[in-house]
Amino acid sequence: VTTSEGVYQSRSMVITAGPWTNRLLTHTGFQLPLEVVKINVCYWKERTSGTYDVKHSFPCFLLTESVETKEHIYGLPSNEYPGLVKVCEHLRALFFPKV
Numbered sequence: 212v213t214t215s216e217g218v219y220q221s222r223s224m225v226i227t228a229g230p231w232t233n234r235l236l237t238h239t240g241f242q243l244p245l246e247v248v249k250i251n252v253c254y255w256k257e258r259t260s261g262t263y264d265v266k267h268s269f270p271c272f273l274l275t276e277s278v279e280t281k282e283h284i285y286g287l288p289s290n291e292y293p294g295l296v297k298v299c300e301h302l303r304a305l306f307f308p309k310v
Contacts, residue, residue, distance in 0.1 A: 254297055286298040
């Protein structure tokens with residue numbers, strides 16, 4: 212990868228460009244079978260502001276398919292929007308292509 216800051220080499224890389232990933236990869240000739248889907252994002256208000264943030268060791272969490280549910284749920288501490296914990300639900304399997 213060549214940037215204005217220098218040239219970087221690696222055995223693998225993670226691209227987090229969301230729906231713009233294939234546009235970013237156009238010049239490589241490599242395209243991923245991506246599908247853009249709308250996902251509801253919920254923010255839950257903390258009972259006591261600041262207690263569910265990283266400084267208080269509130270964890271990120273991820274629940275993938277289990278015996279109880281086929282849904283995928285993840286949550287993040289309140290650092291993105293102070294006082295609000297982020298929780299998202301995916302109603303279908305996550306797709307991670309083997310590259």
